[in-house]
Amino acid sequence: MRQGPKHPAPLCLLLVMLSIGTPASAEETADAGLSTPLSLSAGSQISELQQRLKDSERQREELNRQLQNADSERESAQLGRLRQENQRLKLQLREAQASAAPRLLTDQQQWFVTGAGVALLALLCGIFASGGHRRRRQWLN
Template sequence: MRQGPLFLLVVILSIGAAAHAEESQGSSNSTPLSLSAGSQITDLQQRLKESERQREELSQQLQSADAERESAQLSRLRQENQRLKLQLKEVQASAGPRLLTDQQQWFVTGAGVALLALLCGIFASGGRRQRRQWLN
């Protein structure tokens, strides 16, 4: 018989024996592992509760900090708004009353354009009267 398959057989048998030995040792220590796992579970549950409480506290602190920052920004914006309203009133008071509103101003502009077109038409015809041919 060759050396390669014999060596392979010996290695496989030794690995199988070692695995069987570990299995038998693991089954004898199973009770203490379950007790330690139970204590680990309770410990982890307590740590989870503590972490959730800390997370809630931090989220409340964050919300309160956001609210304070927003209220400060809101008060600054209100002050800025009041200042701009006062400036607008001052500018409107210094400008004086307007004679025409925007709508009236557009009406006057349109009337001026129509009058200018009428005058251009009169001057283009040369001011002479022509016989209207379609009235024959």
């Protein structure tokens, strides 16, 4: 039977602390080589990033303006084509109306004449069906 250390947890804890301590000391030595303090370096980075942000916003606004100009140019060209087509269709409509024979009756007048013809036909059918003689109706006393 093998005997190990009585308290293995402190040994693991010691190894973890040593592994964490090594990168931390490496960062301190790397920063020690810089001539400017950390706060001045961060301040200059912040101002640089703010300037880059302003430049990016200006470029975005310019691109938006260019996009709107391109859209309006495309829409104006499309609008011009639609107007030309509208004029052409109006001209074709006038030509078709001029070449068509003038109508004697409108649609509403044609329906009225048709209804009158049906009513006259029904009256004639009723007269011929009765045989042409008049009988006195019993219920008309």
